[in-house]
Amino acid sequence: MNRLPNEPEITAEIVAAHGLTPDEYERVLEIMGRTPNLVELGVFSAMWSEHCSYKSSKKHLKTLPTEAPWVICGPGENAGVVDIGDGEAAIFKMESHNHPSFIEPYQGAATGVGGILRDVFTMGARPIANLNALRFGAPEHPKTRSLVAGVVSGIGGYGNCVGVPTVGGECEFDQAYNGNILVNAMTVGIARADRIFYSTAAGVGNPVVYVGSKTGRDGIHGASMASAEFDDESEAKRPTVQVGDPFAEKLLIEACLELMETDAIVAIQDMGAAGLTSSSFEMAGKGGLGLDLMLDRTPMREAGMTPYELMLSESQERMLMVLKPGAEATAAAIFDKWGLDFATIGELTDTGRMRLYWHGELVGDLPIQPLSEASPEYDRPYEIPAPKPEFDLANLDRGQDAGAALLRLIGGPNLSSRRWIWEQYDSLVRGDTMRGPGGDAAVVRIGDGPKGIAAVSDCAPRYCFADPVTGGRQTVAEAWRNLVASGAKPLAVTDNLNFGNPEKPEIMGQFVGCIQGMGEACRALDFPVVSGNVSLYNETNGVAILPTPTIGAVGLVADVAAAPSIAFRPGLEIVLIGETAGWLGASRYLAEVAGVAETHQPPPVDLEIERRNGALIAKLLDAGLTNVCHDVSGGGLAVALAKMALAGDVGADVAIPAGADPLAWLFGEDQARYLVATADAEAVLGEAAAAGAPAVLLGRTGGDALTVGGHLAISLGELRAAHETWMPSFMAGA
């Protein structure tokens, strides 16, 4: 293979600059049988980046359960697919855009939304819901406010334009994210179960077609950037961030879905991380075929681009397709209608090789299988951190006023209202949003109903840090609980695993521990993982984020008209399902009110009990015994009661059971608990007893205050002011 004019000689420095270790480069030489040229080295660098190859995580990801009778397609495709009956399927995935969002928050977050949308509509689904899970540094850190503002407007700027409602998500602040914020975006789409499109290329001689926006010089080496730690110079990496055009994405959605109504497509893959390189290698690799690419035919944004740049650009809003012979004219007409580029840039071959041509000259020649299917796999040493000690209730400061504590929690950075965020997102477009932001799971109707999809994202990084296995279990269980409390049958999970540097045994231990806990919970709850994404090296100057395995989950609501809400209505009785031991270890209360700096053991998660209590809630909802339901999570019972009261603008009067430790009872974060409001508490208690689940009548809804006999009495006005003020005043710099 000849070097192109002006192309440098491959030196150890160039190899290192491409993020390949000396060992990996030895393997490159073995596979190639010669020294690669720069284009070829760039291809290896992208394909074997942590981001694309999952080389550190693969071994452990394989332990997660991925199957269930309703799973149509598990991990390995663009997104996961589950059967939702009536010939329909839900297609969904969550993906991180952490590194780019820290460097350039608006574009980083915007293109995160764009990328995850493409993963879903690539498979033939109409996107019906977006969610996002955001984690920022401490509020007082000088960068936090501008990062929040940039990320939120980037998500809105992209999501609002494409006409997909942003219906839910989460946002957390912790100093562990000062140098590495997390932006995890999720899309859910609906497709016909018999019209799902995959990425496996087939048919020697079939045309390979490029559609969408033109290729520019943005995002070159984005995948490699996202596979390295940050330091003080990280902002110099801004040119590796892509620039999004949501208008082009909207056109691409409509054009692709229109083409998918015809019979033209053999295989389709979006150009995400590592752009044309990963899409072409993955498609051909899965099909066991070869591919000749005429790179000079690629639609280009500017003159003078090189094969190297074309292969590594991460320009957005692009797709690669294999079409059936003779289908090009049909497809070209549709893309012309939508004003998008369309070019036949290659052809499938039986060579098993990727041959790259530039104006007729061969400029790269690589074997496909060894790159796409045999990337390095590491069994990195790990040490699962030992669980932290339990918190001793004897050390609890009893002098704390419960009312002041509640106001501080729901008026603090992590449990205050996110209205400032979600009012910047169009949560209503398409007219099917039954339950939008601010409740448990979001619920979106499918077509004319009565079915709906419930979707949620969850993670408790503080639990995962204190005890990775329990934390992993809890994160899955909480997502499952949120779906149950929203009246859905939980179906499946997408996981977005955000961790630090896997080359450090303690970080790798966090990863392995969380996966172990997640796997246990997914198995126990029949809640398989069908898609996911791993984001490692979330470290700056050697300081890692909290282990953050974000769980996106989807469930099926049989009749959206009957879906419960968290909002109290007057005149109902409030019943707590599940056992309250008053577990304060790793709680919001200890960290944010009591000011306990040390980490303690998080609440245990008993998966059998989760299953039992969840089944009871489903039964109560089915039987019509309640349609006001909320799962109890961060901040404990007091926060859950306050949120239900605020949502309904209806107060409540409850009593602490005799013998309970008041602060622990109000703010403990014991798992597997739900609050329901019902007109027939006796029947609810009877069902609970029959199921063997602890249940206790706490009091009644009504009035305009939240009262816990003898411990706190706060007007809804005061609660609302505390809950709604923090975020807007923080963002205003007040």
Added chain:
Amino acid sequence: MRAAIVVFPGSNRERDMALACRRAFGEEPLHVWHRETTLPDVDFLALPGGFSYGDYLRPGAIAARAPIMDAIRAHAAAGKPVLGVCNGFQILIEAGLLEGALLRNANLKFVCRETTLVCGTGNSPFTRAMQAGVTRMRTPVAHHDGGYFVTPDQQKMLEDQDRIAFRYADGDNPNGSTADIAGVLNAGRNVLGLMPHPENATDPLAGGEDGLALFTSLLEAA
């Protein structure tokens, strides 16, 4: 009621508008692509919300020059009802069919939330079932550029001619619009531009049905 919805590249609430038409009129509306130059024979025309042409240049500016616009002007000139919602309102203004301008929201942020509208006049095919100053509609907004602006002279003219169709209720102005104006009529009273989304308030399960009255009013007018 034969209805048509004009779709531009980047429109994204055509489905919502179609659902509202179906609920109000009991029949499916037609869709008209921006590259067409003639309209089907319809009674009512709707320009839906969205980001036509990605809001490039100015919201509505490029769509206002689309091939279909002459046919829309002719439909309006014939006195038949035209409703532009959100981006549709922006397009009608850019096309010169309504007065004023729509500026970036006063707080510079996109806003999606429910607002309460107060009917400003019962004298239009869209509001004949409503009572000025009395009828209130819970209707959501979802826009980045919805601050309606008119000069004091234009405002006086709109008021004198009773052309302010809707205002945001006291204290509920989401975008800093002049005199809380949410929607205005043309001089012929058959073209209504509205920033909030009545089509997203036609479903008892999602947002309530307050917006339905605006569509059913057209039935009585026909």
